[in-house]
Amino acid sequence: QQQVKQSPQSLIVQKGGISIINCAYENTAFDYFPWYQQFPGKGPALLIAIRPDVSEKKEGRFTISFNKSAKQFSLHIMDSQPGDSATYFCAASKAGGSEKLVFGKGTKLTVNP
C-alpha cells in the first residue's frame, strides 16, 4: 500500500518557468511533510518542510502548499533553473516518537536552459 502518492514521475520545464510537483497522502496521522532533493550520487537533502497547521510555506524560490482536507500537498519551484535539475521526493511522518519517513516515488525534474 503506497501511503504517499507523488506525481508526475518526470517533469521538463524551461528555465524561468514554474515547476509543480504534487503529493497525496492517506494516513491522517501524518503531521510532518518534508520535501527532499536528490542529485545523482548524493543522498537526499531537505529542501523545505511543512506541518499541517499552516497552508503554505515559502523559502526563496520554493513554496509548499498544503491542503489538509484534501490530504494533498505540493511543491512549487519558481523561476526554475538548470541547477534545479534533480529528483524530488515528498515524504510524510507522524508524531509518536519515531523518525520514520514514508516517501513518494520521486519526480525527476529537468530544467532546460
Place this chain on the structure above:
Amino acid sequence: KAGVTQTPRYLIKTRGQQVTLSCSPISGHRSVSWYQQTPGQGLQFLFEYFSETQRNKGNFPGRFSGRQFSNSRSEMNVSTLELGDSALYLCASSPGDRGPDTQYFGPGTRLTVL
C-alpha cells in the same frame, strides 16, 4: 559540523554472503534511520535506532538487522544476500527527541549483489 558519513561507499558481494554497513551520524544526533533506495521501489524505511534501541521497523525480512552503539554510530547487516538486495542504502540522522524532525542523509552505500 561534519555531516552524516557512511562506509564503505561501494560494495560488491555475491549471493549468499553477508554484509555490514556503517553510519556515523551528525554529532549530537541520537536517532539513526536506515533506508533502501531502488529504482523500482524508491526509498523504503528499514529501521530506526534511538539511544541504542530499535524504535521502529519497516517491512523487511529478518535478514536485515541493525544496531546502534553508545556513541550513536550505527551498523546494518544483511545476511544471506539475494540479487534483489542490490540497492543504495542510506542512513539519516536527527536529534530524535523533538518529534518528527529534519533528517540529514548520508551519501549512501551502493551495494551490488552478483
